[in-house]
Amino acid sequence: TSRPKVAIKISEGTNEVLIPSLLSGKIDMVVGRLSTLRYRERITREKLIEDRIVAVVGPEHPLAGKPDVSFEQIRPYGWLLPPLETTLRRQVDQFFVNQRHYVPPRAIESVSYLANRALLQSRDLICLMPEEVTAQDVGNGNLARLDWTVPFGRGPIGISLRADDSLSPAARAFKAALHQVAAERAA
Structure with missing residues (x-):
């Protein structure tokens, strides 16, 4: 709400689709399960929460x-x-x-x-x-x-960003808001 006139576009997809769009500059960040495999040297990852x-x-x-x-x-x-x-x-x-x-x-x-x-x-x-x-x-x-424990799939949810790029002020504010909400949920 601190930037009411900023337009946000949400694209749904897998990391395999979204990360290449991030690297090409089509999107500013990916919020979701943190990718552990490819592109590690070109992406900065910021953990928000641990999810299962x-x-x-x-x-x-x-x-x-x-x-x-x-x-x-x-x-x-x-x-x-x-x-x-x-x-x-x-x-x-x-x-x-x-x-x-x-x-x-x-x-x-x-x-x-x-x-x-x-x-x-x-x-x-x-x-x-x-x-x-x-x-x-x-x-x-x-x-x-279901009252069934899934025996796999615990992992971090967070923000993936291009390592060599700076965010716009609006994107920085959005990222800060995500961290704030994650911290409030953890408290």
Whole structure:
């Protein structure tokens, strides 16, 4: 609110799509799961919070509200998965291999939160998402968190910036606001 006339454009996508746009100067920053692999020497990373991946379903899903859900109970259901090129998807696929080469009966790839939420509310699907992303919808009953501990996927959420570039005053103010909100949530 300190800069009410500044226009902000939000682009949704994976790091594999957004980081090249960051490096080319098309976007000023990427806010999300901090990339650990490529471009390390060209990107500055600033951690905001530590987040974990949780399994979420629609409120009418047969497993919603059940205590101590096991992977055996999850096996019959379809999944909403991140795209193949993402770190989370590689972790999911490795987990599935370790579960006697489990193959989901149905799988839909999507990074769109709105599409994922709509699909979860209308189908018996399971989706793995960052806990912070789902907190509001879980809190108001639009989604339900499964009582199953995802055995992977904990990681930092933060800001990725071009290492050799300075931000505009508006972008610096936005970055400072992100850090302030993260600090308030951690307190």
